[in-house]
Every structure is written in C-alpha cells, then in structure tokens.
Amino acid sequence: MSGRIPRQFIDDLLVRVDIVEVIDSHVPLKKMGANYSARCPFHNEKTPSFSVNRNKQFFHCFGCHASGNVISFLMDFNHLTFVEAIEELATLCGVDIPYEKNSHHTEPQQKNKLIDLQQLMQQIATFYSQQLKQHQKKDIAIDYLKGRGIHGETARDFMLGYAPEDWQILSSHFDTQLLCEAGMLAFKNNHYYERFRQRIMFPIRNKRGHVIGFGGRILKDDPKQPKYLNSPETPLFHKGNEVYGLYETLKHNARPTRILVVEGYMDVVTLAQYGVNYAVATLGTSLSATQLQLLFRSSPEIILCFDGDKAGKEAAWRAMDAVFSVINDNRQVRVLLLPVEHDPDSLIRVEGVDAFTQRIEQAQILSDYFLAHFQETLNLGSIEGRAKLVNQAKPYLLKLADCFFKEMILKKLQELSQFDIAPTLKKDSLAASQSTQKPHSPQPKNTRHSLERLTLAMLVQYPKLIKKMQSNPIDWNTLDFSGIGIFKAIVQTIQTHQPDTTAQLLEFYRGEPEDKMLNALAALPILVSEQAVEAEFSGALNQFIVQAKQTRLEKLLAQETAVGLNDEEKTILRQLLLR
Numbered sequence: 001m002s003g004r005i006p007r008q009f010i011d012d013l014l015v016r017v018d019i020v021e022v023i024d025s026h027v028p029l030k031k032m033g034a035n036y037s038a039r040c041p042f043h044n045e046k047t048p049s050f051s052v053n054r055n056k057q058f059f060h061c062f063g064c065h066a067s068g069n070v071i072s073f074l075m076d077f078n079h080l081t082f083v084e085a086i087e088e089l090a091t092l093c094g095v096d097i098p099y100e101k102n103s104h105h106t107e108p109q110q111k112n113k114l115i116d117l118q119q120l121m122q123q124i125a126t127f128y129s130q131q132l133k134q135h136q137k138k139d140i141a142i143d144y145l146k147g148r149g150i151h152g153e154t155a156r157d158f159m160l161g162y163a164p165e166d167w168q169i170l171s172s173h174f175d176t177q178l179l180c181e182a183g184m185l186a187f188k189n190n191h192y193y194e195r196f197r198q199r200i201m202f203p204i205r206n207k208r209g210h211v212i213g214f215g216g217r218i219l220k221d222d223p224k225q226p227k228y229l230n231s232p233e234t235p236l237f238h239k240g241n242e243v244y245g246l247y248e249t250l251k252h253n254a255r256p257t258r259i260l261v262v263e264g265y266m267d268v269v270t271l272a273q274y275g276v277n278y279a280v281a282t283l284g285t286s287l288s289a290t291q292l293q294l295l296f297r298s299s300p301e302i303i304l305c306f307d308g309d310k311a312g313k314e315a316a317w318r319a320m321d322a323v324f325s326v327i328n329d330n331r332q333v334r335v336l337l338l339p340v341e342h343d344p345d346s347l348i349r350v351e352g353v354d355a356f357t358q359r360i361e362q363a364q365i366l367s368d369y370f371l372a373h374f375q376e377t378l379n380l381g382s383i384e385g386r387a388k389l390v391n392q393a394k395p396y397l398l399k400l401a402d403c404f405f406k407e408m409i410l411k412k413l414q415e416l417s418q419f420d421i422a423p424t425l426k427k428d429s430l431a432a433s434q435s436t437q438k439p440h441s442p443q444p445k446n447t448r449h450s451l452e453r454l455t456l457a458m459l460v461q462y463p464k465l466i467k468k469m470q471s472n473p474i475d476w477n478t479l480d481f482s483g484i485g486i487f488k489a490i491v492q493t494i495q496t497h498q499p500d501t502t503a504q505l506l507e508f509y510r511g512e513p514e515d516k517m518l519n520a521l522a523a524l525p526i527l528v529s530e531q532a533v534e535a536e537f538s539g540a541l542n543q544f545i546v547q548a549k550q551t552r553l554e555k556l557l558a559q560e561t562a563v564g565l566n567d568e569e570k571t572i573l574r575q576l577l578l579r
Contacts, residue, residue, distance in 0.1 A: 004100045005086055010071075013086065014503045016093045019057045019070040026077055026297075028330050034530070041077055041328075042066045044402050055530065056461055057503035060523035067519045069503035071510075078293050082510070087208060088297070113181075117236050120178050121211040125203040127173065128161025128214075135164050141200055144219050148266060149349065154273045158248060161201035163216060167193045183213070183232040196229060202265040204237070204283065205247040207294070213237035215244065215265050215283070228265070230284050240288040243295065244268055245280040250298060252277040258301040260336075260360060261287065263315070267344040274353045276360075279305075279344070286318050289325040301332045303363050308340045317373060323366065324399040334363035367409050370396070371416065386417045390424075397425055451544045452481050456490065457524040458537045463505050465537050466494045477572055479545065480552035486514060549576055 020036055023029060029036035029052060040050035040061040049063040060067040066076065074085040090097050132141055132155070141162040145155060154160075170179055176192060179185045185192045199216035206212050213231035221227065231237050245268040249256060252272075260279040262268060271279040278299075282291065287304070295302055304319055306312035316335055323333050336359060338347055348356040364372070374393065379385035393413055400406040414421055459465050469491065476488055490505075499505040502522050509515045528536045553576040556569060565573060 005083065005097055006100055009098055010086065010507060011497075011499070011504050013089050013093065013095075014057065014069065014071075014507065015500060016095075017057075017070050017089050018054065019059065019073070019503065020052055020054045022070050022089075022092070023052055023059060023073055026073075026330070027328070039402055040064060040066065041401065046402055053502075055501070056522065057501045058461075058506070058522050060519075062523075065520075065523075067523050069506050071507065078297060079290060091208065114235055116178060117182050117234070118210055118212075120174060120182055121203075121213070121236065123174065124170065124182075124184060125159055125161065125201075125211045125214075127170070128163055128201040128203075129159055130161075131164055132160065132162040135162060137164060138162055140198075140219055144200060148270070148345075149273075150269060151273060154269060157272070158245075158269050159203045159205075159211075160269070161203070163194065163196040163199045163201050165198040167197065170194060181234065183234045183237065195231075199229065202244065202269075204231070204242060204244050206242060207246055207250065207298075209247050209251075210236075212242065213283075217265065228284065239283040239285050241290045241294070242283065243280040243291050244283060245272075246294070246298070248272065249278050249280060254298075256299045258303055258360075259295050259299045260303045260305055261295070262305045262344050263307070263312075264343065264345065270345040271348060274348050274356075276348070276353065276356065286315065287322050289322040292322050292326045296326065296331055300330065301334070303334050303336055303360055305336045305338065305344060305360075305363075307343050308337045312337065316369075320370065320396060321399070324396045327366065327405065328401055329403045329405055333366040335366065335369040336360060336363035367405070367412070370409070371412060374416070380416055386419065389413070389417045390419055390421055394421070394425060397421070451540060451547060452483060452487065453521070453524070454526075455537065455540045455544045456483075456487055457521040458526055458533060458540065459490065459494065460505060460518060460521040461502050461524075461526060462533055462537070463494050463499045463502065465534065466491070466498075468534070468538055468541065470495065474545065475575075477568075478552055478576060479548035480555055481544075481548045484548075486517070489514070490518075549579065552576060 020029060023038075024036070027038045027041045027050070029038050030048070032051075034053070034055075036052040036054070037048045038050045038052075039045055039048050040063055042050075042061060043064040043066075045063050050059065050061045050066075052059045057069055058067070059069075059073055068076075070089065071082065071085045074080055074088055075082060078085075078088070080088065087097065132138055135141075145160070150160070170184055171192065171194075176185065180187070180192065184195055186195045187193075196214060196216040198219050200219065202215040202217070203211045204213040204215060213234070213236065215231075216229045218225055218227055218229070230239065233239065243261070244265055246259075248268075249259065256278040258278060260271070260276065262271070262279050262281050264281055268279045268281045271277075280295065292302065304316060304323075306316040316337065327333060338344065338359075342350070344356075374380070374389050378388050378392075380389060390413075397406065397410060397413075400409075410421060410425070459469075474491075476484070481487075493508055494505065497504075497508060499508070506515075506518055506522060509518045526533065526536075553573070556565065556573045556576070559565060559569070560573065
C-alpha cells in the first residue's frame with residue numbers, strides 16, 4: 001500500500017463486481033421478479049424485506065432502511081473500513097489496487113505513518129528470516145525446528161525467522177521510533193530493548209500478505225518468560241481481528257472447502273507440512289466474532305479444533321459466544337476435541353494425515369455439540385435442571401439471527417426443557433433490538449412523492465437518463481423549486497463523471513452531507529417497468545420544468561410589484577413571459 005485509491009479504480013471495480021453474487025455469498029438471496037430478496041442481515045425479521053437490484057447494483061431494506069452499494073454492504077456486514085472493503089473486492093476480482101503516489105494534497109500524515117509501519121514490518125520479517133540462515137548462533141534455532149520436524153521448504157513458505165539473543169539488534173538496522181510504534185521494542189529503566197529475543201519468529205500476515213505482527217516461540221524454556229509471545233496492539237495489529245495462517249491458506253486455495261481453527265502457530269505450520277493446508281490459529285485470545293467473519297468470507301465451513309483437556313473444552317465452549325453471533329443457514333461450524341494427551345501438531349505425527357483428516361470429517365456439528373453440553377452438565381430429569389437449561393441457553397439464542405437453524409434448535413431445546421421458550425425469547429429479543437437499533441425517521445403519512453423528487457429519483461436510479469437532459473439543456477435561472485441546489489449538483493455530477501449505475505453515483509457522495517438523501521432517492525419505488533422508465537422520465541421532467549418555471553414567474557411578478565427587479569431578473573422575466 002503506497003497512497004490513496006484512485007477514483008477511476010473504484011468506479012471500474014464497481015463495474016467488475018456483481019452485488020448479487022457478493023451479497024448472496026453472505027446472505028442467501030432468492031429471485032423475486034426483477035430483484036433478489038432475503039431476510040435483512042441488519043435487523044431481526046421473519047418476512048424478507050431486504051432487496052437487491054442487479055441493474056442498479058444497489059441494496060435496500062424496507063424494514064430498517066439500510067441501503068447502499070456493494071462497498072457499503074461489505075463495510076456494514078463485515079465491519080470493514082472503506083479501504084478494507086475495496087481490498088476485499090479487489091481480491092475477489094483478482095486485481096491489484098494501483099495506489100496513488102504520496103503527495104502533499106492527497107496523502108494524510110497518518111496514512112503515511114501506516115505505510116511506513118507496514119514496510120518496516122515486512123523488512124523485519126525478511127531480517128529475521130535472514131538471521132535464521134546467517135546468524136552465528138543460528139544452529140540453536142535450526143536444531144529446534146529440525147527437532148519439531150519442520151522442513152526447510154515449510155520454514156520458507158511461512159517465512160519463519162530467528163530473533164537472536166541480542167538486546168538491540170533491530171535498533172542498529174531500523175528507525176527506533178518506528179520500531180516502538182510497531183511494538184518491536186519495549187521500554188524499561190530508561191532503555192529500549194528488543195521485545196523478541198532468542199525466539200523462533202512467526203510473521204503474522206493479513207489476508208493480503210502484509211506482515212502486521214509477530215509471534216515468537218522461546219527456544220529455551222524459562223519460567224520467567226512466556227513460552228509464546230505476541231506483538232502488542234499497534235496501529236497495524238489487532239489480535240481479535242486477525243488469525244495466523246490465513247494468507248498461507250488462501251495462497252494454497254483461494255476458496256477452501258473448510259477452514260480448521262487451531263490454537264498454536266506450530267500446529268498450523270506442521271499441519272500444512274502434512275498437507276492439511278487449511279488451518280489457521282487464534283492469536284492467544286478467545287475466538288472472536290470478527291475473526292469468524294473474516295474466515296467465513298473465504299469458506300462456508302469452519303472446524304473448531306481444541307485440545308481435549310479441561311482447558312481445551314472450556315475454550316471450545318467460550319467460542320460459542322462468537323459462533324452464535326455470526327452463524328446462519330449459509331454457514332456451518334463443527335467442533336473437534338482431540339484426545340487429552342495431544343494437540344494437532346503431535347496427533348498428526350502419531351496417527352498420520354489420513355486418520356487426522358478422518359477426525360476432521362467426523363467433527364461434531366454445532367447443534368449436536370451445543371445440546372450435548374447441556375445434557376452432560378445439567379440434570380434434565382429435574383425441573384431445576386430444565387430451568388437451568390432455559391436460562392443458560394437463552395443468551396446464545398438471542399445472539400442468533402432469524403434463520404431456520406434458530407427455529408430448529410429452538411424446537412429441540414423446547415423438547416429437552418419441556419417448556420415453550422419462544423414467547424420469552426421473542427420478548428427479550430424485541431427489547432434488545434429496540435435498545436440497540438438506530439432510530440429511523442418516521443415515514444410521512446402521505447406517500448405521494450413530489451414531481452421533482454420523483455424525477456430526481458429516476459435520474460439517480462438510471463443515470464444514463466442524463467442524455468435526455470443534455471439534448472435539451474436546462475436554464476436553471478428560469479426555475480424555482482425546493483431542492484434546486486441538490487438537483488442541479490447531482491445533474492452536474494452525472495454529466496461530469498458519467499456513472500453507469502446507481503452504485504457508482506452513490507460512491508461520489510460517500511461521506512458527504514447528501515449521502516443519506518441519495519440513498520433514499522435510490523430506494524424510492526418507481527412504479528413503472530424499466531422499459532417504460534425513459535418515457536416516464538421525459539414526461540415527468542417536462543411537467544416538472546413547466547411547474548418550476550411557473551413558480552419562478554409568479555415570484556418574479558410579485559417581487560416586481562413589491563420591491564422591483566434588477567437587470568438580470570428583468571431579463572429572466574421577459575424570457576418567461578415569452579414562452
């Protein structure tokens with residue numbers, strides 16, 4: 001990344017991408033006439049009110065009024081920044097983003113700093129990798145990797161490195177201030193020192209392959225030092241948002257059938273060496289909903305693999321908070337608990353890849369795992385036990401979006417508890433949604449739209465109608481109507497940039513005061529077929545201009561009688577009287 005994203009690239013990207021295909025990969029869509037519909041992913045509903053239009057490349061929910069183009073959808077659904085959404089679409093299209101070169105008027109200082117940090121992290125990863133080959137004490141690191149059965153090719157693919165015991169080796173090669181901001185130096189007793197020393201280094205790369213952080217495994221076990229050490233939170237690195245090994249997984253297969261989530265860096269590396277090239281690891285924290293969303297963008301099935309000991313079982317159950325926040329009918333989660341004495345690294349070495357793969361394929365489906373947890377921990381033969389079941393299961397059910405999975409697991413829980421959970425769940429769900437949903441402006445009782453609003457809505461939804469206006473240019477000085485400023489501005493934007501779709505037009509107004517109004521116009525129902533839109537627009541535009549000129553004429557005549565007119569106003573009045 002080395003600058004801003006050119007506007008032309010964004011326009012071209014919106015032409016390349018089909019919003020229906022992108023949204024359908026996140027929320028299953030059903031063809032309904034000219035549009036596609038689904039239950040809205042942004043609020044709870046039982047009747048589909050979420051609509052996607054392929055020609056306009058625009059989505060809109062008639063329930064919560066969420067709307068926008070494919071960039072807006074990815075930002076809202078996957079909680080991405082604007083740049084991250086563009087990167088996601090660029091990856092989907094298989095194109096690189098041609099970032100503009102830095103300049104004093106296009107590149108903010110903060111963006112420059114992020115670029116510097118990103119370049120630094122890549123250089124440090126290369127440096128550590130070179131130390132594994134060249135440092136005079138490299139043998140201790142090489143012997144460790146050989147002892148763990150790691151081949152040279154595997155170390156190369158994962159860019160493994162060696163952080164020597166030196167206290168200031170990075171400082172002698174890179175800028176100290178940047179090293180601190182990147183989390184590579186720590187400060188104690190008025191001195192900076194290396195955060196990672198005498199460790200095998202695992203570069204953590206984001207989905208696009210940029211090094212954003214490091215994990216380090218100590219070479220000599222020391223009770224005073226953590227066995228594994230991660231980079232701290234930095235402007236580039238947020239543990240709860242990333243996973244280790246996703247870049248390597250997607251490099252092997254851009255759309256893996258499944259992704260296996262394990263707990264350790266070495267698990268990922270060893271599994272890949274044995275041919276299980278779809279494993280990723282959490283970064284020393286509980287699995288988060290953001291991490292799951294990241295993984296589900298690449299695969300419809302996630303296997304959660306945990307050690308079979310007490311800690312592993314507890315970690316698996318903690319993951320349910322995140323899982324139930326993101327699961328839907330188009331996604332599948334399964335749980336694999338390993339034998340108590342093994343982790344993935346050791347188990348695949350003992351029983352081989354075929355047996356390990358069979359374990360993955362036989363992993364417990366989410367509903368079975370969830371229900372078995374209560375059956376194993378509660379006495380469901382007693383009223384007290386069944387009451388605890390309802391009380392403990394309800395928070396997870398409230399996290400679920402409305403879907404068939406929710407309805408079916410609710411039915412099973414009602415059978416186990418002998419209690420109709422649905423009414424209390426509906427009550428709690430309604431209370432939660434009312435407290436968290438953004439308030440929406442009430443819709444006006446009179447749904448008839450003004451002529452100028454309808455005309456502008458057709459222009460927003462079908463930008464190529466501008467040709468009808470270019471063939472007969474408008475003299476704006478002869479018109480008077482509310483909203484003339486925004487109408488004129490939109491017309492000028494379309495004339496200048498010639499957008500092909502509503503999606504492209506909306507992008508010009510992202511973050512601008514008119515953004516919300518443009519989205520509302522894009523969602524305004526036009527009650528004619530697409531074949532009849534051109535004729536409808538011509539008729540509405542002509543009638544609208546006649547009315548606007550009449551209003552202008554009446555105001556000028558009233559002003560002439562009251563206070564008089566200047567020369568320009570007199571000229572306009574004569575033009576209107578001659579029409």
